[in-house]
Amino acid sequence: MATQQFTPERYYVTLGNHEPVLRIADGDTVVTSTLDAQGYDAAETRRSEGSNPMTGPFYVEGAEPGDALVVTLDRIEPNREYGWARTIVAPNVLDPEYVYALPPEDDWQFARWRVDTRAETATLVEPADTMLGQLTIPIRPMVGCFGVAPPHSQAISTATSGEYGGNMDYRGFVAGVTVRFPVFETGALFHIGDVHAVQSDGEIGGTGIEISSEVEFSVRVEKNATLSWPWADDPRYILTVGNARPLDQAVQHATTEMLRRLRHQFRLDPASARILMGQCAQYDVGNIYDPAYTMVCKLSKHLLP
Amino acid sequence: MATQQFTPERYYVTLGNHEPVLRIADGDTVVTSTLDAQGYDAAETRRSEGSNPMTGPFYVEGAEPGDALVVTLDRIEPNREYGWARTIVAPNVLDPEYVYALPPEDDWQFARWRVDTRAETATLVEPADTMLGQLTIPIRPMVGCFGVAPPHSQAISTATSGEYGGNMDYRGFVAGVTVRFPVFETGALFHIGDVHAVQSDGEIGGTGIEISSEVEFSVRVEKNATLSWPWADDPRYILTVGNARPLDQAVQHATTEMLRRLRHQFRLDPASARILMGQCAQYDVGNIYDPAYTMVCKLSKHLLP
């Protein structure tokens, strides 16, 4: 149950069976930092190629294929003043005929936002000439990309996601949330990075407000787990995560996994699970921008035995 | 600005250019009732075939193609004690391999819920033998299917939806919400029905808690409107609605329409609209069960000029 400080020196742009940067024990807490999506650190110095360079992987002692790695996001704290964002709405979330009629020229600008972690706000600094002026919005720092090494010794780009987690870009992955990942490799090999100060549902801008960050997380190993896709818990809900294209298939993964979770974790009979889901299930759109989209199925904890 | 009491005598299972049941003026309020999705009334007597028989259409004086019909849902009050629901989770929201492995036999039951409109709860009465027991959940009565006559003199089943509204099955369409529909026929021809005491996001049970209801709504005509898809306002958000399959296309319609709404109603420049959407847009899943799915794009009113 130690707390380990870790200063990263190299970064990966795939989640895979890479050489671990640190071995940690079941129950440990790690305090470390992440680069922004293009590889820039707290000093706005480029430390890695993009996109979404990962801190890690962390080898968790005792984690074996078939277990779950339980990760609690204890703290997510941007460590510099400015974040950046694209200024588009992603063409894949717009009607094709509308995209057709758009002028192509002005899309590749970037916005610069000043992030005040104490006030929990972000203020638009550039571009300075829009009707938004210096718009200030609330922030809610979240982890865009985290997870374990995927199965079959694959190494998969941090642009995308799967059963192992990855670039889910779900704005619900904030401090205080616990996420369980299915373990595919000995040691689990946990990777983390790509913090956003805030983002829309769906990450439809193609980015959130991308920023380097300090992160603190704790790990626990759950032996012989039964999950196929990530499970999460926040203070009010249980959540299951599906990552796929199209959105319909992400819905299928998340919904099926919630039925499995109700059965395996909460021992609900199938009819109960279906009746409960049929009137009470909720969905959050994680991302509809990355190669795999993310949908989250949720149930209020009040409803559960 | 009259209030008109209307007792329906016949019902339609399409939204179309039907003989109006009542002519009302711009500004009028109508108090009437709706059948449940299978055509049963407050006395649990079958009054129409299903599914989703409509009360109406109401001819609104002064409404012309190119205008918007602005409908405020003033009151939605179930008028009997029991509602029913299917007890499935719809196979289209489950992984195909999971559906494959399901036992087919027990899916076509119905659940019976006792609805207490004063306590704002529903209590499961049948089946009585599940682990849920007599589960009580909060209700939030909503209109499943409403809208105007579709374009080109079409008559379209109340099973589905389109630019004209229809069976959107969005649980945000509760009392206090205002919805604008594009008008395609002279008189707009407004239809309403299919009240649910409550439903999940996505109506993944294939039904909500289906119940007959009293409804009260007010209409207003907005001349020369610019909407292509329904717009809505609730106390906290502006909303745009996209109806289509797959979910990705419903997202495209709703998102494109929000960009149009920001431009036409709020006069935002395109860059402002994109930047705002990119960090602040939200989505609600309306339904992922009907022939056309429904996605809702939302923006907090706090963010708007």
Place this chain on the structure above:
Amino acid sequence: MATQQFTPERYYVTLGNHEPVLRIADGDTVVTSTLDAQGYDAAETRRSEGSNPMTGPFYVEGAEPGDALVVTLDRIEPNREYGWARTIVAPNVLDPEYVYALPPEDDWQFARWRVDTRAETATLVEPADTMLGQLTIPIRPMVGCFGVAPPHSQAISTATSGEYGGNMDYRGFVAGVTVRFPVFETGALFHIGDVHAVQSDGEIGGTGIEISSEVEFSVRVEKNATLSWPWADDPRYILTVGNARPLDQAVQHATTEMLRRLRHQFRLDPASARILMGQCAQYDVGNIYDPAYTMVCKLSKHLLP
């Protein structure tokens, strides 16, 4: 078994339960004409609004809901020299990022093709300034939109399609093909129009070479049929048709219907049907442009008992 000459005077832009233009008997053949997709006739005079005005509906005596209407396309012969086409590739079949980068300006031209029905060719006349010059391609005249009145007294735009047929835009619907439609209304109410001299798979140009035409077809009523979606036969294949968005769902409809057809028409046991389909099924892309896409599942007649 009469042959009826019919000269249309009015046209519908929906398939629906309209007043029949002619009553015909089981076994009759009809010789008539169709307008092009924008309503122009053999003399290039506009006779109807678009899109896809229908000749008909024809009331077929003896056809009742639950039967099949068996339509043989005996002859499809363009009746003027010039056809037109859009010059786009539809944005929905292109990568959104590619559409984003396209110049929007030059897309709304039309091409003009000279159609030589004797030589069975079309020659590009306008635009005259492309590298294609006066390209000559083979033609294969086909019916874009035909079918029966849809269920539940719906009237549905000829832009789209469903179980009842409609705007399937499949280039396999040429002379010599027989198509069975499920009957939903007494008299079946058969509509036909929208002939193309030729089109790509998928109708990805948004149109084929659109042209007015003479058409000759014969009808037969099959009592107590078992089809849910259109079935077709050409000289070499049996075919089933699925109409839906997205393409995945059109595949599902066509494939499921082929399994049903193998069972009901050919009395194959389920394992045989699956094994045969697993190695021998073929697919044609009908259209991927209209509101509902069309996929065709095929099996060679050589493989069938």
Place this chain on the structure above:
Amino acid sequence: MATQQFTPERYYVTLGNHEPVLRIADGDTVVTSTLDAQGYDAAETRRSEGSNPMTGPFYVEGAEPGDALVVTLDRIEPNREYGWARTIVAPNVLDPEYVYALPPEDDWQFARWRVDTRAETATLVEPADTMLGQLTIPIRPMVGCFGVAPPHSQAISTATSGEYGGNMDYRGFVAGVTVRFPVFETGALFHIGDVHAVQSDGEIGGTGIEISSEVEFSVRVEKNATLSWPWADDPRYILTVGNARPLDQAVQHATTEMLRRLRHQFRLDPASARILMGQCAQYDVGNIYDPAYTMVCKLSKHLLP
């Protein structure tokens, strides 16, 4: 321009930046063998885990990122008498409601087919009790999975596919076809395996007739190529390949790539390319079973300058 005999000793179940098994020169021909999809060799001895173990990778001298690797499939010859296949129709290509109603029990059998490479037929041996009896069908041996190392040092499962090729399961990849892959790693790192004696369009059985095989292929390096997705040539057509889910996105990739190919390889002006595609493009369904589906866009060589 040497011909190299290569006997594989180890196999990979990912396409990745693995240690090459052989270095070959631009212009060389390789004669080697492949295991079946579950790792069984010519003697029906298991030599690797599944699925789709790859022979290779072959390092091609002179191939650099940005080039194309041009692979000609010279010969594909099953090297044993029996192949196997699943006996399902994949649930993802069936209507969800239909899957719901299917009996789950009898799906996990395998069929055994006797393959006669001289007669070019396969004959069903097991199950022996279906109405098909000893059905004999024509074979057309093809390569299911082949390609180069993917970008960003990824290692991606041979279950799926991408820009780099992979498990495309397209029945058009037969002897005589040439395929160009974009090169992402120095040496290209070509992998090949997963031969089918035959399969349906879409590989809707979940497998083709899976069999070990001798394969002979030749490689050529094309410097500074312009392709984003695989291009192919067969005797009659030029082809472009898109791999993605859903099928709509695979269509988008293949169609966009064909427009690019017409521009870059054939120097067609954009209007010509669009007009040609709009009337003459064809599509083949590669697979609609694997995690990424495959669509092929084709144009007849007769139409090209």
